[in-house]
Amino acid sequence: MAGRLVIADASPLIGLAAIEAFDLLRGLFGSIIVTEAVHREILAGVGLPGAVELAAAMEKGWVDVVPSHIDAEFADLGDGEATTLTLALEQPDACLVLMDESSGRSYAKEHGVSVAGLIGVILEAKNAGLIPEIRHYIDRLTATDFRVSAEILQAALKRAGEG
Helix, strand or coil: CCCCCEEECHHHHHHHHHCCCCCHHHHHHCCEEEEHHHHHHHHCCCCCCCHHHHHHHHHHCCEEEECCCCCHHHCCCCHHHHHHHHHHHCCCCCCEEECCCHHHHHHHHHCCCEEECHHHHHHHHHHCCCCCCCHHHHHHHHCCCCCCCHHHHHHHHHHCCCC
């Protein structure tokens, strides 16, 4: 998947950081983009998962922060989701949006934007051979306050051949 433009919202980044898997993004995509709004949202959680990892990735040059604005159509979403979707729709070529919030994912799908969440990233990492199994990451995730339904976790384990 490296080479495809990937724009990330805060939730998957925070979740991956919480389970110590932030670098899977670099292995899968090479680089990613976040909007200023997402950057602010993550760095506002100083000391929380994501802030240190994002700053380090930016310093290493594989995460870029770009100016952001909100299309009026997405005004009912949070700033991170709204700016991420606005940026995705401004791209001349198809891109991938990393987002977990259901309302944002619905908007993405309505507009033909490819979207994947944290669980999708973990599954893709296994498919790409970056990790041997997803169960370890799922177990770590369930030990955090990251909200994902048991049904989604079970479906992911089944898709990975682990459930």
